[in-house]
Amino acid sequence: MDLAFSAKDETFRREVIDFLDENWPAEYRGRKRDFTRENYIDWHKKLHAKGWAAPAWPAEYGGTDWTPTQKYIFGQEMANAETFPSLAFNTSMVGPVIYTFGSAAQKQRFLPQTLACDIWWCQGYSEPGSGSDLASLRTKAVREGDHYIVNGSKTWTTLAQHADWIFCLVRTDPDVKKQQGISFLLIDMKTPGVTVRPIITLGGDHEVNEVFLEDVKVPVENRIGEENQGWTYAKFLLLHERSNIAGVHQSRRYLKRLKDVAADQELSGSGPKLMDDPDFSRKVSEIEIDLTALEFTELRALSNEEAGKGPGAESSILKIRGTELQQRISHLAVEVAGYYAMPFQRNQGHNEYPAGPEHSVHAAARYFNGRKTSIYGGTNEIQRNIIAKAILGL
Amino acid sequence: MNFEFSEEQQMLRDSLSRFLRDKYDFEERQKIIASDDGWSREKWNQFAEMGLMAAAFPEDYDGFGGTSVDLMVIMEEFGKGLVVEPYLPTVVLSGGLLLETGGDKAKELIPAIASGELVMGFGFAEPHSRFDLFHVDTKAAKQRTDYILSGRKAVVFAAPIADKLIVSARTSGSNRDTDGISLFLLDTNTDGVRIDGYPTIDGLRAGDVYLDNVKIPAVNMIGEEGKALPTIEKIIDKAIVALSAEAMGVCRKMCELTSEYCRAREQFGQPISKFQVLQHTMVDMFIHTEEMTSMAFMAAMKTDANGHDKAAASSAKVQLGKSCKFVGESAIQLHGGMGITEEMAVGHYFMHSTMMESLFGNSDYHLKRYQTATGLRE
Numbered sequence A: 001m002d003l004a005f006s007a008k009d010e011t012f013r014r015e016v017i018d019f020l021d022e023n024w025p026a027e028y029r030g031r032k033r034d035f036t037r038e039n040y041i042d043w044h045k046k047l048h049a050k051g052w053a054a055p056a057w058p059a060e061y062g063g064t065d066w067t068p069t070q071k072y073i074f075g076q077e078m079a080n081a082e083t084f085p086s087l088a089f090n091t092s093m094v095g096p097v098i099y100t101f102g103s104a105a106q107k108q109r110f111l112p113q114t115l116a117c118d119i120w121w122c123q124g125y126s127e128p129g130s131g132s133d134l135a136s137l138r139t140k141a142v143r144e145g146d147h148y149i150v151n152g153s154k155t156w157t158t159l160a161q162h163a164d165w166i167f168c169l170v171r172t173d174p175d176v177k178k179q180q181g182i183s184f185l186l187i188d189m190k191t192p193g194v195t196v197r198p199i200i201t202l203g204g205d206h207e208v209n210e211v212f213l214e215d216v217k218v219p220v221e222n223r224i225g226e227e228n229q230g231w232t233y234a235k236f237l238l239l240h241e242r243s244n245i246a247g248v249h250q251s252r253r254y255l256k257r258l259k260d261v262a263a264d265q266e267l268s269g270s271g272p273k274l275m276d277d278p279d280f281s282r283k284v285s286e287i288e289i290d291l292t293a294l295e296f297t298e299l300r301a302l303s304n305e306e307a308g309k310g311p312g313a314e315s316s317i318l319k320i321r322g323t324e325l326q327q328r329i330s331h332l333a334v335e336v337a338g339y340y341a342m343p344f345q346r347n348q349g350h351n352e353y354p355a356g357p358e359h360s361v362h363a364a365a366r367y368f369n370g371r372k373t374s375i376y377g378g379t380n381e382i383q384r385n386i387i388a389k390a391i392l393g394l
Numbered sequence B: 001m002n003f004e005f006s007e008e009q010q011m012l013r014d015s016l017s018r019f020l021r022d023k024y025d026f027e028e029r030q031k032i033i034a035s036d037d038g039w040s041r042e043k044w045n046q047f048a049e050m051g052l053m054a055a056a057f058p059e060d061y062d063g064f065g066g067t068s069v070d071l072m073v074i075m076e077e078f079g080k081g082l083v084v085e086p087y088l089p090t091v092v093l094s095g096g097l098l099l100e101t102g103g104d105k106a107k108e109l110i111p112a113i114a115s116g117e118l119v120m121g122f123g124f125a126e127p128h129s130r131f132d133l134f135h136v137d138t139k140a141a142k143q144r145t146d147y148i149l150s151g152r153k154a155v156v157f158a159a160p161i162a163d164k165l166i167v168s169a170r171t172s173g174s175n176r177d178t179d180g181i182s183l184f185l186l187d188t189n190t191d192g193v194r195i196d197g198y199p200t201i202d203g204l205r206a207g208d209v210y211l212d213n214v215k216i217p218a219v220n221m222i223g224e225e226g227k228a229l230p231t232i233e234k235i236i237d238k239a240i241v242a243l244s245a246e247a248m249g250v251c252r253k254m255c256e257l258t259s260e261y262c263r264a265r266e267q268f269g270q271p272i273s274k275f276q277v278l279q280h281t282m283v284d285m286f287i288h289t290e291e292m293t294s295m296a297f298m299a300a301m302k303t304d305a306n307g308h309d310k311a312a313a314s315s316a317k318v319q320l321g322k323s324c325k326f327v328g329e330s331a332i333q334l335h336g337g338m339g340i341t342e343e344m345a346v347g348h349y350f351m352h353s354t355m356m357e358s359l360f361g362n363s364d365y366h367l368k369r370y371q372t373a374t375g376l377r378e
Helices: A007-023 A037-050 A068-080 A088-101 A104-116 A230-243 A248-262 A278-306 A315-341 A363-374 A380-390 B007-023 B026-034 B041-049 B068-081 B087-101 B103-114 B229-264 B276-306 B310-340 B345-358 B363-373
Strands: A121-124 A140-144 A147-154 A165-171 A182-188 A194-201 A205-219 B120-123 B139-143 B146-157 B164-170 B181-187 B193-199 B205-217
Touching (some): A007 A037, A007 A068, A037 A104, A068 A248, A068 A278, A088 A104, A088 A121, A088 A165, A088 A182, A088 A230, A147 A165, A182 A205, A182 A230, A194 A363, A205 A363, A248 A315, A278 A315, A278 B276, A278 B363, A315 A363, A315 B276, A380 B276, B007 B068, B026 B345, B068 B087, B068 B229, B068 B276, B087 B103, B087 B120, B087 B146, B087 B164, B087 B229, B120 B146, B139 B164, B146 B164, B146 B181, B164 B205, B181 B205, B181 B229, B229 B276, B229 B345, B310 B345
Parallel strands (some): B120 B164
Antiparallel strands (some): A140 A147, A147 A205, A165 A182, A194 A205, B139 B146, B146 B205, B164 B181, B193 B205
């Protein structure tokens, strides 16, 4: 057991840092929000050109052969450079489902475009009446010859406004146990009958949408795997989604930024530095220690993965604690901002001076937006149900 | 980076785990703590035969290990078995101090510890020191080739059953100076040494040690005169790392006992483990235990990598405080009234985990120390 990075690991880290120095665009640096569709695609394609868009995929489908240590280093340096990752809908969600359960024809048709971000995917899971009880979903697909006719609606669909395709859970058999009548369909968003309505969240963000499906004709060849076996693929996807959800490195980075601000005498003017307030520094140190516990829990999980055990229900721990910490840190940012958390500066132009210091501009909006993290991907309460059942056998 | 145990560590863990399951169950442990001496020399010798003491020392001293990860393997099992024999005071604390200070005394005594022959304790706390290791009122005055020690060391683990003690005493300065502290080795039967022994509430043996003009030859001062504080801090931190591993074992066991109990206990016509509100408490106990495990790994690995890592030890101790409190209190709550009876094992784990929270400094103390160690505060 040891913590040291090998010389090979350090060479790899250098390569990652050099790549990020050269490729993460200067105009993105320091920006936290409001990246455009073009920004996301542009960065994904830069990662793809280097072969790093989907490090976790098997090499034969365009992934890497990285060790868990290398994946850890990559994640750490991406966070240090404050980049966003490649498009998660493509690389963490639908991609692994297609290469694990898709037919040869589906792999050939979809994987290269998914990896290269020539298709932007979005996730059609939740419905207005089906949140935590996902398997109760009612969007139905009725077989007519070589097609399914799909009717229903999906909600909380993140960045559907940018998406080319949606992967959807649909009900193909209403007469069996709810988990056994679900299928997994890939639907082109340009198909007649697909409409997208924005949902604006607290702080004015447009991230999520409702997607309406009205007599949408989907070729049967766009079904992944067996009819009525979709729940298995859906759960597999959720497990993969959760394995990247801890966000340790991003949280460390954000906390570091807040510590710098709180310790900056210039920002405090003639007043005392915030970091000298023992109540504040206590909160910072508690968060730091909890982050260390999360980091080592993730490292232990990675080590298990290396030993051949895939992501298990342990990823639920990472989801719960990871999102709790993200939320605690985003609230700390509101505290750091003080009064200047209050001005609403959502639509401020790039050439305008913000009211208050730069760090305070998006603090509150980011905190409000971040309440989503303990709700999405299976609420933290659902994660506890998963642990109770899958690990503790209760 | 590598999180795997070595083959030797794996074997040690397996044989110790098997031994404790077969020969050190809860009833056996209760018999041992009710005995006059409150520990079992027989079990102690068997631990020595299994190589547990030798595992804490490097080969130069007849040992075959000595890393914090080696200690972690042992301490985790001791935690699961709620072992009361004086491993921490003898091997980790006293053995650690001897190893750190070196010299003739180390050469003489470490092999005796490694063979199981010698039992020792370390007196670092005093009635007014609380958790400050530098607060030393006990005086050591030089008199020709001797030192004359006077003072009182508080709650010294293993003192009533130990052959020898190490104590901190002040050779210069005033009672809260960081300089001027020295370490002395003494036999418990030396003239002027009085030990008021007692069992601790969690089944260990300890005592207050009164030193009344105790004459100690200068050769029994270990380490440099007046410069002992960094050595003491380093070894206490090493003991905190070991204690963290013990805590992960204790927490793991409390989780197991609780889910077993809840599966068997029926109310409202079904096992209470079927109630979601209790399931979520058990999941939170599990998460706290995983976090304790992660921090024990972290602290052991960082200590092995850096020699001494104050931030690692203090952050593990903060986690220990949090995990032990949550897991322990929840375990009792979920056992209902049975949890606070002496006959159920869970309560004994809870008492020990609670005492571990304050041993070597509680969470508040170590949160502040973490802040100083990482430069968050001056």
